[in-house]
């Protein structure tokens with residue numbers, strides 16, 4: 001291992017994850033490589049079911065153990081392998097080094113405990129502080145997540161807060177311990193359109209202030225355009241294209257990416273739908289020999305159906321396609 | 330709060346209706362009260378006179394009002410077989426029943442919840458299978474049969490516990506366990522399934538992502554959520570225990586309310602039967618109200634609802 005400072009906070013290398021449920025066994029993440037650096041927002045986009053959440057959960061060591069498991073590859077945090085950590089060491093990493101925010105703030109908070117007791121419990125699981133010190137830290141975290149009346153809210157139960165406020169609590173919970181990396185899995189999808197932008201803004205403010213590395217999973221291309229530094233496009237368990245946000249939006253190379261972008265007539269539109277590409281994601285149990293996207297691709301040639309393309313570096317990023325087309329709108 | 334008070338009103342209505350039902354049931358099925366109080370040689374005239382002296386000749390609804398009036402004034406009357414004061418009987422038998430029922434009620438949760446939690450955490454292990462088989466047996470086996478089995482095993486064969494009697498701690502063990510058995514079995518089941526159900530909640534993932542230990546996640550958060558339905562049905566356990574106490578007290582010669590009631594019915598001692606039936610009804614209704622209160626208190630989503 002070299003001695004340079006690790007530019008990459010998190011580095012996922014050739015990660016493979018399999019699901020075993022109801023007697024069947026299939027790969028849902030098929031060799032994903034992705035890195036998150038300090039002070040940048042990486043967006044992971046792709047249609048529902050392509051393996052985004054599973055990838056994110058594996059970084060946290062939170063795959064549902066009874067159905068999913070890492071079958072190959074590595075996940076590094078500051079150069080150290082996370083997959084080899086003991087449960088105890090992994091618990092320390094969670095929320096102290098890498099924190100995660102989930103999609104649905106309605107179900108993501110324990111309904112029978114107050115916001116304050118939850119925050120304090122997490123803080124005290126990591127920091128040797130008194131109850132009152134933990135309370136101060138909790139108030140500060142809530143204030144920084146821009147929850148109004150933070151101190152008063154300590155005694156609120158989750159059901160007494162609106163969806164947006166709950167997601168602010170989730171942000172406070174995730175950032176209370178100053179993690180270096182924040183993973184947000186569709187943090188605004190379950191919220192009212194009117195509060196989505198506010199929550200996103202809060203998240204971005206926190207990320208910039210703390211110079212956190214952030215992995216933002218979304219299928220809202222307007223969100224990507226607004227906040228991403230870098231974008232990775234995932235299709236059927238694989239990264240098919242990766243580039244900086246400008247390069248990707250100006251000059252998408254993979255037909256799938258082009259399809260995604262074509263699906264929103266105007267990027268500045270509030271909400272982009274990803275489902276306007278003809279056909280649908282193949283079920284993960286079926287693995288065609290060639291390109292996974294070939295059945296839906298307008299530009300597929302014969303060899304697309306025969307050999308599986310590899311992810312190759314391009315001048316501006318990475319691409320998994322043997323017949324890229326120039327992009328025209 | 331409103332919910333709790335609203336329930337209180339509902340409980341009063343249930344109490345009134347069931348007191349009427351009990352009153353009628355005892356009066357109509359109790360047979361001839363004079364047979365219990367008077368010698369067989371008593372003349373019909375004398376019997377009539379006796380009935381009139383205790384108000385049995387009046388219309389039944391008037392009797393009901395007179396009776397409830399006396400009860401509310403704290404004077405439920407006396408036994409017609411041995412003239413014992415019902416208040417005194419309630420004190421001694423009530424205390425015994427409270428000891429037995431309380432012990433059984435505590436056992437239901439003290440044994441049932443930890444076993445259920447253990448089974449849920451070691452799902453499909455031999456411990457889980459063992460606990461669940463025990464629970465199936467506990468629910469299937471009739472109470473009186475379990476009592477006889479327990480007496481045969483622990484008292485007659487192993488000779489480590491007394492077969493009957495009151496009221497030393499050793500004498501309490503067998504009846505309390507028998508009385509609690511079905512409740513334990515049910516509580517084990519409910520705890521296990523509620524734990525498993527709650528383990529799939531999204532908030533569990535949040536807590537793990539917060540770096541909490543499994544012990545905290547399961548033992549505090551999941552358990553606390555799993556307890557809501559268990560607490561809410563605790564009142565039903567009270568009702569169950571009250572019902573089974575009739576049999577169990579009889580078998581173990583435990584002089585509680587159940588035993589007094591059974592004896593009174595056999596002797597057609599209607600004041601005793603009526604009074605103690607009422608007491609049991611009050612206990613069951615009270616149990617249900619407590620259960621609802623417990624459910625409301627255990628569930629913050631209901632507690633603060635306006």
Ligand SMILES: Nc1ncnc2c1ncn2[C@@H]1O[C@H](COP(=O)(O)OP(=O)(O)O)[C@@H](O)[C@H]1O
Nearest residue numbers: 019021028048049050051052053054055067284
């Ligand atoms: N708990 C689970 N049990 C069975 N299959 C699952 C489970 N979680 C995810 N999967 C499968 O893994 C694949 C990827 O899921 P996920 O990562 O949640 O997709 P995304 O977040 O991109 O929508 C899907 O095909 C889904 O069917």
Ligand SMILES: [Mg+2]
Nearest residue numbers: 052053054185
């Ligand atoms: Mg997802």
